[in-house]
Amino acid sequence: MLKPTKMTRVVIAGTKEHIENTISTLHKLNLLHVTDYNEETEDFKMGRPLKPASELSDHLLSLRGIANQLGVMGKESATKLSSKQLPSQIDEKITFLQKEVSSRFDELRNIEFRIKEKEDLISAVKPLMALPLSIDAYHGYESVIMYSGFIAEDLELKLSKITTNYELFSGDYEKRKVFALFIPKIFEEETQKLLQEERTYVELKIPELKGNPPVILEALEKEVQELKEKQASIKSELDNLKKEYSEFIIAADEHLSIETQKAEAPLRFATSPNAFIIDGWVPSRRFDELDSILQESTQGQVYLTRIEENVNEEDIPIELENPSVAKPFELLIDTFATPKYKEIDPATVIFITFPLFYAIMLGDVGYGLIVAAMAMIIKNKFKTGGLNALALILFFSAILSIIFGIIYGEFFGFPIFNVVVKGELEHGILGMAGPAVAGFHLPVHRFEAVQSLLLMTLVIGILHIFLGLAIGFRNIVIEHDLKHAIFAKGSWIMILAGGVAAIAKLMPAMMSGLPVPSKDPVFMMGAVLAIIGIILLVKGEGAISIMEIPTLLSNVLSYTRILAIGLSSAGIALAVNTLSMNLFIRPGGVLLGGGIGLALIGVVVLFIGHLINLLLGILGPGLHSLRLQYVEFFTKFYEGGGKKYAPFGYNRKYTEE
């Protein structure tokens, strides 16, 4: 909690004959973060991949090719294949699959090409059905030239100017006029010119076929039909192959990936002709586990030691360590930056503040229930990964929103308890006055309590920024020393504390037109503290840092968004409710006073209005709560820039050992 996992640097050395055994033990443990070796010396070079590496990657390549052709996708698999049996099958099955799949694929492509060819012919022959000629009749003349195509104009009149010695056939095809013109070759030039000037003329190529168009068409269509049947049967054969082998393909892919990873591992080690050295990191509490298992599997032939001195902190991989409830919030940390080894990991703090800010903004029992239900559905659908974490974050936030909904007395914008708004009594859903909890009368109506809520958000902001500065103070003490921390963060703490005290006294006085309360001890102490802070800041960071002081004010004011977003969400809900209630469901205070039709419109307005407000209610509070963490809070202490802990190993999903 609050700090990344403690890491220990481990060096493993042994003779080459044990390298394979060591690699597979380490891989199985999935524990050691290997530091890549890249400073070659005379004695130690980067290792070479183990023998099977190239064969394995060949297999992997062809397997992925097959998977791609068949469209096999990874999914949650119920049965796991044994990685002991897989290797004996892989060679044979991949060769078999490659032959079966690629030959069928070639055939499929060939058929598709032929279908395309035939379909082109069909579309060329179809217009010729309109003309009373056999297809042979278009070809094979020596002194006559033939033009065919679509045209909108009448050709005969224009042709008669050239010659009367021609023959013109025409007909209609799909509302366009088709023609075939036979004319002596001596008129070629004039006819060509004539046709070129016709803007509606589109040339029609006559296919090289024999016979009457209807007969040809029928034959072609039959051929296409046959080809399509063949295509379907090959596709279903491929589908069967896919069904039968997809489990194997996925499992083999995983197995081969693992084996390739193992075979290529020596590339990250330092090796001499006879020995190897692995340098890496392991979580300190699991060092003994690594030690004993490695010794056992190599019969004590491999030497393992921990190095405590001369450790470069920047090299230490970071694994965040938090209680399981705060674990999902590590997602928000990782999205921003991975912390450095000695920095505070703020996930546990975010676990409290993020849902709190979210809830103060959303604060509605109805919306809270829906968001909580949605979060549960997403969580059950995605068992791992970012979406799962996001769903859990949303769930916590929604539960708190329900609690704040009770405090505000809001259920989809309707009052839960009887409440007095602007001097008028509004009846709540429960029809009773709110209970008093610890001397505090519920509900706190958001529109009525704007002033006090505004003050509350400012207080929250001041406390949050104080916390951030305090963490920053601690980080600098650890990284440098107390003096630096006082200059860099202590100064800000003084400015904030002093400024808050002084402004708290100054504002009421200025608003009521009184002079500056220079006799007030709180005001004076605050002002002095702030000035000392500014002097320290200038000494530590230079005069330019004075420019940064106003950002403190804007940071604090920024927290008023907590109220603002909440008010807008409650306002939209109220508007939707008023609109649908007064206009449609109960016009003039009478139930269904506008008839059933208007009432239905009212229901639609109610539904769509709340749907939109709900979507805004997830997005707005979520983003703004996150922004308050990232911009106002993190900038006070967080640097980040650590490397994530990525142990050498693999989480098997489709295979088991």
Add this chain to the structure above:
Amino acid sequence: MDPTQAGMVAVGAGIAVGLAGIGAGMGEQAIGAAAVGAMAEDEKFFGKGLLMTVIPESIAIFGLVVALILLFVF
């Protein structure tokens, strides 16, 4: 407060929020575009990009605070 004055206060609050919002929007458009560009290169920029993008938003919040003070405190 007479009705004219109340009306002017409401108009003032509206102008404060509206102009502040426009200002914040103008600031954010350039940063947002740049942030999306940076994220297209490297997704790790999401956190920093979001941070940069929302910095001008404080201006909108100032407008909002002024409006709230006008409406509820003044």
